[in-house]
Amino acid sequence: MRNPSPIPFLDLAAEIAPLRAEIDAAIGGVLDSGRLLLGEELEAFEEEFAAFNGGGHVAGVASGLAALILMLRAFDIGPGDEVLVPANTYIATWLAISHVGARPVPVDPSPATRNLDVSHLASSVTERTRAVLAVHLYGSPCDMDALEEFCRSQGLWLLVDAAQSCGAAWKGRRSSCLGDGAAFSFYPTKNLGALGDAGAVLFPDPVRAERVKLLRNYGMKDRYHHDYKGENARLEELHAAVLRVKLRHLERGNIRRRELARIYRDILGGTPDLTLQEVPKEATPVWHLFTVTLPRRDQVAEKLAEQGIGTAIHYPVPPHRSGAYREDPGGWPELPVTETMAQSILSLPLYPTLRERSVQRTAHALLQALGHPPSL
Ligand SMILES: *Cc1c(COP(=O)(O)O)cnc(C)c1O
Numbered sequence: 001m002r003n004p005s006p007i008p009f010l011d012l013a014a015e016i017a018p019l020r021a022e023i024d025a026a027i028g029g030v031l032d033s034g035r036l037l038l039g040e041e042l043e044a045f046e047e048e049f050a051a052f053n054g055g056g057h058v059a060g061v062a063s064g065l066a067a068l069i070l071m072l073r074a075f076d077i078g079p080g081d082e083v084l085v086p087a088n089t090y091i092a093t094w095l096a097i098s099h100v101g102a103r104p105v106p107v108d109p110s111p112a113t114r115n116l117d118v119s120h121l122a123s124s125v126t127e128r129t130r131a132v133l134a135v136h137l138y139g140s141p142c143d144m145d146a147l148e149e150f151c152r153s154q155g156l157w158l159l160v161d162a163a164q165s166c167g168a169a170w171k172g173r174r175s176s177c178l179g180d181g182a183a184f185s186f187y188p189t190k191n192l193g194a195l196g197d198a199g200a201v202l203f204p205d206p207v208r209a210e211r212v213k214l215l216r217n218y219g220m221k222d223r224y225h226h227d228y229k230g231e232n233a234r235l236e237e238l239h240a241a242v243l244r245v246k247l248r249h250l251e252r253g254n255i256r257r258r259e260l261a262r263i264y265r266d267i268l269g270g271t272p273d274l275t276l277q278e279v280p281k282e283a284t285p286v287w288h289l290f291t292v293t294l295p296r297r298d299q300v301a302e303k304l305a306e307q308g309i310g311t312a313i314h315y316p317v318p319p320h321r322s323g324a325y326r327e328d329p330g331g332w333p334e335l336p337v338t339e340t341m342a343q344s345i346l347s348l349p350l351y352p353t354l355r356e357r358s359v360q361r362t363a364h365a366l367l368q369a370l371g372h373p374p375s376l
Contacts, residue, residue, distance in 0.1 A: 009310030054175035057209035060235030064185020068096030136165035139288035
């Protein structure tokens, strides 16, 4: 039998190829204009991205981490403050809190949704708590109704790390996923990816967006008059121009991701030992990642690799176990769900250019590796 072709975990070249003519034209337009920073492409992208999200005010910035940091600064969150954050997220969510001088307070997620469980939040609130920084992990929205009610009752800001959830919706509305402020990453592998690093912050309140526009550019209002201690965190014109092209194709890609996720879920649902991410009925996920949890994760990944099927782990080391956070003065709470998840989670290939038969082959290979040969 011929070896079947490999199924890479990601294939960015294949994703960019069909957009090549549009991207070349966008880049050419910037080169012809001679304007490389803080120009028309950025302004147009900010408007189009706000419209895509159902309103709000957008400030484009240099990365997802910059977006998170400047979002926190727009709410004056800093030294002495605490921010509740999921324990099972990418470390950038935590680093943003640390970089503004505040303290991340980790909360264990629900093992079913892999997202914040509001019933675990109350016991972590102190008089220093200022905000919840929720993450719609893997592109699946948290329960926004419960989070909003909780934050309102406690007098906290509801902030969102939307790095993985560009285009996701709650009760059919994208704007309902975004809280009092949302930070996006356009890292190349994200659902809306630039050709390098880029990010954005969206607020319902235009004053906060204006504040981020100053902070991203050295805190400068009028030339060489600096109102704040700002940063160099601008979104470049070349990236903005390319993001405008890619934004036009985002929803189509997200729909395709949902179709492919459906195939995985139909084949893998109900398999003993294997759990899928539970999606609340009010949520429209965008499947940035398709994850399963399973026993003997590393051996299973190895068996898939032998068949040319790429997988990845998001994330093998939770932030509180990383070297960066080894010296927390207060000590970390028990986080059993997060610890178990780091041992058992596995991401399967899922992207718009992936073929349906590759999804089927991956799912069947996974069942086989688990000792559950598919019934034919
Ligand atoms: C990718 C990501 C970030 C960081 O984005 P960068 O653009 O790489 O700085 C932050 N949070 C989450 C959840 C992410 O997935």
